[in-house]
Amino acid sequence: MHEHGGISVSQLSDRARGIFRDIVDSYLATGAPVGSRTLSRLGGLQLSPASIRNVMQDLEELGLLEAPHTSAGRVPTEQGLRLFVDGMMQVAVPDAADIAAIEAEAMRAGASLEDLLSRTTSALSGLAQCAAVVAAPKTEPVIRQLNLVPLGAGRALAILVGADGGIENRVIALPENLPREALEQAQNYVNARLSGLTLADAVARLQVEIDTNRAELDQLTATLVAEGLASWSSDGAGPVLIVRGQAHLLNDVDLDRARALLEELEEKAELARLLDQARQSDAMRIFIGAETRLFALSGSSVIAAPYRGADGRVIGVVGVIGPTRLNYARVVPMVDFTANRLSRLMA
Template identity: 75%
Template sequence: MMKAGPLPAPDQMTGSVGDLSERARAIFRDIVESYLSTGEPVGSRTLARHGGFNLSAASIRNVMQDLEELGLLAAPHTSAGRMPTERGLRLFVDAMMQVAEPSPEEVAAIEAEAQVKGASLEEVLSRTTGALSGLAQCAAVVAVPKADAVIRQLSLVPLSPGRLLSVLVGADGSVENRIIELEEPLTESAVQQAEAYMNARLSGLTLAGAAERLRAEIASGRAELDRLTANLVEEGLAAWSRDESGPVLIVRGQAHLLDSKDLDRARLLFEELETKAQLARLLDEARAADALKIFIGAETKLFALSGSSVVAAPYRGADGRVVGVVGVIGPTRLNYARVVPMVDFTASRLSRLMG
């Protein structure tokens, strides 16, 4: 029989698995793993019969009560059993979960979609994300880096003393417009000078390359632009670059969410997934972390209402820099031990694809 002292008081707990006794850790792990597998609360009688603890139901119930007081377990109104809270899931994921490599079948399914010949990059990313969604039985999302436009021609059209219309013609034939607000009005000749400089010196470059050349030529005195005209060119490039920086999001497999036992939560999650700007900001956290991230429920404002979880990992380009993020979105009762290695492998596979 396991022997252990009492659990620490809630205000003494630091959030470490070391705060739990051996007995409490074993019971807590069993409850979490059972809940993640079945979605059902776990009762003390079930643990006494099948948990292998050699403890009475009453003894197990006492430990469960202690774990509840620590905020790691909760008792639904409809059940005498316990289920992990979001805090409990975080402790389990960070300190107790054991993950394995993805299975050969999972690897083969992802590899098959990442190697489709003749498909565009966006199509391959979409198909690979679709495979991940099917394997995880959840929605999956990939942030696709938006290509930096290559400048063919830039036109500046005065609209009023403080406003210009900037028209960018890309090397691929695309045409887009932006409004530029000026801090100081410019003369028509200054606007013409800025336009002539951009088309003579910046055509054929990406926006990032154009901004770099402008800075270099101003520093060396080769730009031959006065201060206001140089500011106009710089602001024009910045306006386009800010807009180009946002990723394109591909979300696949939302239908898997309908398999949820809680359709109200599934409906909320559907609504949250439509808020792609907020979803992009959430994925940016994984991008900035430079490694796989797990977000559980209310840890993110976006999924606080539906109580959903996100497992996301960045993938890299040929130069090793992070260019996008791929991940899985589903209920907090994800099979994290299985989903985490699948997302990690998918990110690694996309890195090889981008390289």
């Protein structure tokens, strides 16, 4: 749970709660400050502008509303938005048209996990009119074949072909005094004994075979194989981040804030750390403005939900990033549906 400066919804009078809800609803719909005359014209409150102004003043003193610049109207503070999201928001089921659009992109995706995540994230971004992001687990390649090509000057090019057809290259340092035939020996050993294994399993098997003298490799060649495998297995342990729809953020009326958010989105390590909080909490998370170090400058919000693999464990996170003036009631169920849909596709 989050603190709201010690204020809970139950501490607000029915009148204050009604006015606060109307202000938040209007602000989230239009982005414009809300004045007492606007509220009295809405008609539902049956109150004079003077009575509404008094309540708005009370809400401002509680830290739930603020007056932007010289405007006569008020907008909810980040603290006010948090109170609304946690205690007052009615989350509906996802809109049928939103569901259909996300489903269509998921079904259109190719065979690769990355294509599925990219298309789904793009659909979510378009529907929410915000940036959308997905953190996918970095899948460890399964070795199909290893080629080692000498480059001279104590280096070689290691070319790893994965079982999925992916090809990755690394330049590796060669042990000193390595015999010329050692590269071919190392390559043949990997292809004969380690093909079909993940990198982690290949490293483990190599160690066992060296320990039990079954590797049939001299020490320098065994070192070469170990270093070649280690150059991949230590690589990129973090999640793969796919960010889509950054251009939507430029629709924000506050261009300076939009630019700040775009710059913050470039901080991929910080973004991964933020999404990891949703992964660890095992549930939907909503971060508002300065609650996150990453988006403190732009005052942006993140709605993120974890999705699961076939064994039910959380393997990634999908979410939406935009101004604090998000349509939370619509976007929260949309993100939740997307996370559940990805979980079903992974099962």
